[in-house]
Amino acid sequence: MQDALFDLPEIPPEHAVIARFHLGGGDLGESNQWALVFEAERSMTAAVEAADVGEVDGNEFGGGDVVIFAYGPDAEALYRVMEPGLRALPFRPAYVVLRYGEPADDVVRERIDL
Template identity: 75%
Template sequence: MAGSDDVPFDLPEASSEHAVLARFRLGGDGFGESDQGSRVFDAERALQAAVSAAGVGEVDGNEFGGGEVVIFAYGPDADALYRAMEPGLRALPFRPAHVVLRYGEPADDVTSERIEL
């Protein structure tokens, strides 16, 4: 019989998920001009490759609408994630643009930092 200290399996240690949220203004009021979507998708693939190579998290997609696009990335360290992504984010020509580094889960009262691109 298992004692009170025995656990049927190892539970992963709870870790805080940080985020990098990059917001770019696109042309027009909707989903951007015709070539902007493909440029964002190409940049997103390059960002994922950089993030994977650095082993700092994952690029988790995007959201288009209202003349903007937001690229979402998550990992255990927002600063490390941003360092891996910064060259690719700055290479996108759409402005105005900014990045929010979120240091924890969205439901928590967490610190965030805004960086203009």
């Protein structure tokens, strides 16, 4: 008889897609920019959920930028689903970081300029 506490499946490391866009205007951008970001985020959330590749976890405005965060088991699959929505946002310069694993100094990261 095995103890159920020791039969837990191994949880794969969490990958991330982190997209950073430079906004015009002040430190937090402008309200019309927020509307575009929120609309794109809703669209990407629906696509990510439909493809079952992870979750769009939200955004952070500040310092003249907006950052959109998404997490899942495969950063490349997550990015492929999000890419059309990310490229549709008009703010530049912009880039995406694909993080292959949990946050750590030695985890593999890939930068993609948009």
